[in-house]
Amino acid sequence: MFCSSQAHSIWGRLPPLPYPQSRARLILHTFSLVLALATATVTAGPAAGSRVDILSAEINSNPEEQQLYLRRALAWADSGQNDKAMADVNHAEQLGDPLQATLVRGILWFRQDQLEPARTCFDAFLDRYPDHPGALGYRARLLRSSGDNAGALADYQQLIALQPAQDPGIYLATAQLLAAEPDLQIPEALALLDRRITEVGAIPQLQRYAIRLEKQRGNYSAALRRLSTLDDSIRATPQWHVETAELLLLSGHPAQAQSHLLVATEQLQNLRPTPARAVTREKAATLLEQANNLPIQK
Amino acid sequence: MNTRLLCAMTLAPLTLIACSDSSDRPSTPPAVACSGTAVTPERLFLQQVGSDRAIIKWRGNTDGGAEADAVCFGTEMDFLDEDSLTAAEVTATGHSEALLQGLTPDTTYYYSVGGAGSAQAQHSFRTAPEAGQLPADGNIRLWIVGDSGVNSQENEYQGGADLVRDGYLAWVNENGGEPADLFLMLGDNAYPEGTDVQHQIAVFDTYPDILSSTGLWPTIGNHEMGFFGASTSSDPDSFSAPQGGEPDPAPDSPMPYLNIHTLPTNGEAGGVGSGTEQYYSFDYGSVHVVSLDSQLAVRDPASREAMLQWVTDDLAANTSDWTVVIFHHPPYTKGSHDSDKILGGIDQPIFDMREQFTPVFDEYGVDLVYSGHSHIYERSFYIGGHTGLAATFDPATNAELNDAGQPASGQGDEEYTQVTRNGTDDKVVYTVAGNGGKATDVADSFPHPAHFFGGLVIGSVVVDAAESSLTARFIDDNGEVLDSFTINR
Numbered sequence A: 001m002f003c004s005s006q007a008h009s010i011w012g013r014l015p016p017l018p019y020p021q022s023r024a025r026l027i028l029h030t031f032s033l034v035l036a037l038a039t040a041t042v043t044a045g046p047a048a049g050s051r052v053d054i055l056s057a058e059i060n061s062n063p064e065e066q067q068l069y070l071r072r073a074l075a076w077a078d079s080g081q082n083d084k085a086m087a088d089v090n091h092a093e094q095l096g097d098p099l100q101a102t103l104v105r106g107i108l109w110f111r112q113d114q115l116e117p118a119r120t121c122f123d124a125f126l127d128r129y130p131d132h133p134g135a136l137g138y139r140a141r142l143l144r145s146s147g148d149n150a151g152a153l154a155d156y157q158q159l160i161a162l163q164p165a166q167d168p169g170i171y172l173a174t175a176q177l178l179a180a181e182p183d184l185q186i187p188e189a190l191a192l193l194d195r196r197i198t199e200v201g202a203i204p205q206l207q208r209y210a211i212r213l214e215k216q217r218g219n220y221s222a223a224l225r226r227l228s229t230l231d232d233s234i235r236a237t238p239q240w241h242v243e244t245a246e247l248l249l250l251s252g253h254p255a256q257a258q259s260h261l262l263v264a265t266e267q268l269q270n271l272r273p274t275p276a277r278a279v280t281r282e283k284a285a286t287l288l289e290q291a292n293n294l295p296i297q298k
Numbered sequence B: 001m002n003t004r005l006l007c008a009m010t011l012a013p014l015t016l017i018a019c020s021d022s023s024d025r026p027s028t029p030p031a032v033a034c035s036g037t038a039v040t041p042e043r044l045f046l047q048q049v050g051s052d053r054a055i056i057k058w059r060g061n062t063d064g065g066a067e068a069d070a071v072c073f074g075t076e077m078d079f080l081d082e083d084s085l086t087a088a089e090v091t092a093t094g095h096s097e098a099l100l101q102g103l104t105p106d107t108t109y110y111y112s113v114g115g116a117g118s119a120q121a122q123h124s125f126r127t128a129p130e131a132g133q134l135p136a137d138g139n140i141r142l143w144i145v146g147d148s149g150v151n152s153q154e155n156e157y158q159g160g161a162d163l164v165r166d167g168y169l170a171w172v173n174e175n176g177g178e179p180a181d182l183f184l185m186l187g188d189n190a191y192p193e194g195t196d197v198q199h200q201i202a203v204f205d206t207y208p209d210i211l212s213s214t215g216l217w218p219t220i221g222n223h224e225m226g227f228f229g230a231s232t233s234s235d236p237d238s239f240s241a242p243q244g245g246e247p248d249p250a251p252d253s254p255m256p257y258l259n260i261h262t263l264p265t266n267g268e269a270g271g272v273g274s275g276t277e278q279y280y281s282f283d284y285g286s287v288h289v290v291s292l293d294s295q296l297a298v299r300d301p302a303s304r305e306a307m308l309q310w311v312t313d314d315l316a317a318n319t320s321d322w323t324v325v326i327f328h329h330p331p332y333t334k335g336s337h338d339s340d341k342i343l344g345g346i347d348q349p350i351f352d353m354r355e356q357f358t359p360v361f362d363e364y365g366v367d368l369v370y371s372g373h374s375h376i377y378e379r380s381f382y383i384g385g386h387t388g389l390a391a392t393f394d395p396a397t398n399a400e401l402n403d404a405g406q407p408a409s410g411q412g413d414e415e416y417t418q419v420t421r422n423g424t425d426d427k428v429v430y431t432v433a434g435n436g437g438k439a440t441d442v443a444d445s446f447p448h449p450a451h452f453f454g455g456l457v458i459g460s461v462v463v464d465a466a467e468s469s470l471t472a473r474f475i476d477d478n479g480e481v482l483d484s485f486t487i488n489r
Helices: A030-038 A048-061 A066-078 A082-093 A098-111 A115-128 A133-145 A149-162 A168-180 A185-200 A204-216 A220-227 A238-250 A254-270 A275-293 B003-010 B013-019 B160-174 B196-204 B256-260 B301-316 B348-363
Strands: A025-028 B043-047 B053-059 B070-074 B096-101 B108-113 B124-126 B140-145 B182-185 B215-218 B280-284 B287-291 B322-326 B368-371 B377-383 B428-433 B451-456 B459-465 B469-476 B481-488
Touching (some): A048 A066, A066 A082, A066 A098, A082 A098, A098 A115, A098 A133, A133 A149, A133 A168, A168 A185, A168 A204, A168 B301, A185 A204, A204 B301, A220 A238, A238 A254, A238 A275, B043 B196, B070 B096, B140 B160, B160 B459, B160 B469, B182 B287, B196 B256, B215 B287, B287 B301, B301 B348, B348 B368, B348 B428, B377 B481, B451 B469
Parallel strands (some): B043 B215, B140 B182, B182 B215, B287 B322, B368 B428
Antiparallel strands (some): B043 B053, B053 B096, B070 B108, B108 B124, B140 B459, B377 B428, B377 B451, B459 B469, B469 B481
């Protein structure tokens, strides 16, 4: 498909709600009232209109500057005026490298959940600039959303290769895609997670997923080892003892599981009650019953 | 028999020194003061002030001379021992940061940037008490400011942050003079794009004395994300700033917020390490603070999932008396943003935080949530279990009720108790304080039914956390308390 400006718009899909009743009180401070009158509508940060206005003024001074039109396109889109946004992108396309406009057009489509035209735009842009991190990130998310896991995986891997200091979520997404790949599956995912864990520590965002993968493939001893690498403060919680007990039960060590469950139960008696701790207490009781019914290994 | 001989004959060797006169003491070199020259940086601020460590960070020299490359510090303002001389590391964006370690909890330290032998009075800070403890004065004070970055944008709101700061300081002066132990910024700290230059004006030039004496703990706002705060990208590389500044140079992130701040990634200040500066937590005595990223991390589903996993683990491991969570996008607001409207994707994080994160706060005993973004002060009842639009809020099921069956105010005989009538710690007070520099508007459907109080007025919040109670106050630019509530343990 050509990276075009034609697609269905979904802007403004939420209707306004009726005025609610509440005991809330409103204080109108004199100074603030003056400020309030200066802003006519509810907008994102400074009024989107003012952003458009500033850019329009700059465009008047520099009518041939492509980047100004592209920035104004995003400003129009933020205020829900998608037709004007696309008009600016179309105009910008005539003023310089058309691929710069192509990237912004792709972002506009992506933000409207128009994945096919967005993908065409990102593909065109990345053909020329294959190492552009922003475009790679956008296309990776897009491809994953549209079910092209192999394509998404390739983009995420390239992104990590270009910039290893990525947010943990990028590693998590990549590991999830690796684990879902028929030819690669769990070992590759764990290898990626462990590479990052070596660099930043056993952060729960990554190690928790690794534990899930170990359980998924029935390697409970490895899951236990990973559980023991979590932060000291996590390992001091009743939740951690219950998780450990669950894995010990799965791996056939009811006596050790009992010990952890008793520790968790005692801890819970001394901690402030929260809904999460109530769940942990119930789970500990259930597991303790299981442990008591299993034969103790000699 | 002289006294010295008697001591030598009758006392154990360990006490011999105590009996001796000074001429007999083992020779220890006399303490020598640092001999450097004090430098006044263009920006000076404290990061990660904990019970045994602190980071002093600075850049520039107001005299135009060489920048300082070290600090001296100590517990006496007029004598900074040369042994304390600590060299700074210089970052790619030219910030110098000196990590002070081995500090004593709940102790006042003085420091000199440049390594002079004495300190200026405003160059001091107090370390946190040990985790779980209260400081000697029995109170931990948090000062919370949101969307205060108005001074760096030329419009009618310039100066609003100064008024808010002065109102807070006036209230402090009239109420015992206790300074804040923590300074929390709720995002949109530097309008309109969060460039380095804008941070200088809106943060460092606006709060210089507070920043040189109080640890700063920020969260990311949409205006830290570049061009007019409109980015819906999860990628710091999308930072662009055509107005008044350029992205930071490689190898640093292009985003100045991430370069200016040195935030804990590995549990250095308590809490569970997150592996990223985008979100983090720390302990300050009996208070646990979590800073979430409702901008970058929330934009990407996988990053959001990762942050959700982390905060769940962090809160599960938290046993502090009080827990405060900060992030920029408010789950419940009817101010200049409406938590019922996604606004073309710009306010999608409002929905994500409400739908996916507030249940975790309910489950894991969070007490207070502070956000900005909406330029108003709004404070909720003590609520839980509400993840829908405003019309779905049901006081009978979502709010802690008073004896009359109405949502309790948190004031007078309706003060909240941390463990609610349900017998568990399952409710949270949500406050929007995006009025640290401007108060701009209310939504057509104002007020939100979850809110007890709404004020279209500029101001800030002071939270006082003591052993058995926590009180939060909203203080306007005149130093007047317009709203308050108390939670008892």
